Amino acid sequence: MLSTFKRLVPLSLIALGAGCADAPNDVTTPVSSASFADEVSTAAVAPGSLAAANTETEVTFASRSVRTVPPPKLFDQAFRDASARKHAAEIEKLRQAFLNLGPGVDPEEAARAARVVYTYVDQLIVEYEIEDNNPLSHNTKVNFGQKPRGLCWHWAHDLDIRLQMERFKTLEIHRAIANYNNIRLEHSSTILGRRGDSMYDSIVLDPWRNAGDLFWDIVRKDTRYNWTPRDEVFAYKRARKARNGKKAPAPNTF
Numbered sequence: 001m002l003s004t005f006k007r008l009v010p011l012s013l014i015a016l017g018a019g020c021a022d023a024p025n026d027v028t029t030p031v032s033s034a035s036f037a038d039e040v041s042t043a044a045v046a047p048g049s050l051a052a053a054n055t056e057t058e059v060t061f062a063s064r065s066v067r068t069v070p071p072p073k074l075f076d077q078a079f080r081d082a083s084a085r086k087h088a089a090e091i092e093k094l095r096q097a098f099l100n101l102g103p104g105v106d107p108e109e110a111a112r113a114a115r116v117v118y119t120y121v122d123q124l125i126v127e128y129e130i131e132d133n134n135p136l137s138h139n140t141k142v143n144f145g146q147k148p149r150g151l152c153w154h155w156a157h158d159l160d161i162r163l164q165m166e167r168f169k170t171l172e173i174h175r176a177i178a179n180y181n182n183i184r185l186e187h188s189s190t191i192l193g194r195r196g197d198s199m200y201d202s203i204v205l206d207p208w209r210n211a212g213d214l215f216w217d218i219v220r221k222d223t224r225y226n227w228t229p230r231d232e233v234f235a236y237k238r239a240r241k242a243r244n245g246k247k248a249p250a251p252n253t254f
Contacts, residue, residue, distance in 0.1 A: 020139065020152040020208075021186050071165050072158065075123045083119040091118050094216060097203060098171065101194040106170040113163070113171055113192060117205055118214060120162045124155065125212040135211045136185075152208040153188040159205060160190045174199040177233040178225035187225055199229055 074080070084091060091114045098110035128150035132138045141147040142154075149158075156175060163173050174191035176199060187209075193202020204222055206215045219227050 020188065069161060072162055074120075075126070079123070080119045083122040084115055087118040087122075090214070091115055094118070094203075097216070098192070098194075101197065101201070101203070104170055105194050109166075109168050109170050112166060113168065116162065116166060117159070117192075117216075120159060121207045121212065121214050124158055124207065128154070128212075130212045133211050135208050138211060150208075155206075155208045156188040156190045159207070163190065163192060168195070170195050172196065172202070174202060175230040176204070176219070176227040177230050178227050180228065180233045180236065188230070189225075189227070191219060191227070199227070 094114035094117065095111045098113055099105055099107060127148070128138070129147050130138060130150060132141075135150075135152070138147060138150045142150050160173060160175060171192055172195040174193065176189055176191055178187045178189075180186050189204050189206045189208070191199055191202045191204050193199065200219045202219055203216050204219050204225075204227065206225075207213070209215050209224070
């Protein structure tokens, strides 16, 4: 029995460290950038304090409902400037990568996107209370209630909302999921690319995999994860549940 217990403990820890499936199943209506397009706030909060938790209400746009998500409160300018200085070389590389996506990308938007990504990831590191170099260790703490956030879909959702605040005209946000149909840990991420381009020709922005140390690359060149558009994954899961004779839940929408 002891040997069986020893075999089961690592599996249970893996399960506790997982929890990366994209969003709760009880979310019923999608977040839309239109839901806060006229209510963007960049009110600063002190670094080291948690930004106020998002509260969500439901309103109707045209013939469908969307959840209104208050934009995040950003840490003060001093924090963002210090973060930008710390990551200056990386920000420049990401800026150039956005420009290299092809003609039509606004240089100002490329520079702003690169800065926003790095400085906001630094804010999330503070808010999530990231202390571990292994993201699965942090996942376990989140699932035990010892840390507030930091699962992969938390990073993806929060970065997505932050990028929506910028109202880019020449850049487009995508969301993607990997490992949804195999035994590996399901993973979610935000992707940013040239408007109108395929998600696969865009840049994956993944702070989770290295515990807050931002990974980015062209989606097609990411050898660790095979990304699929999130909407396709949700459709696949609904169809699979329907085939199994179960009522398909409302699509996850974070």
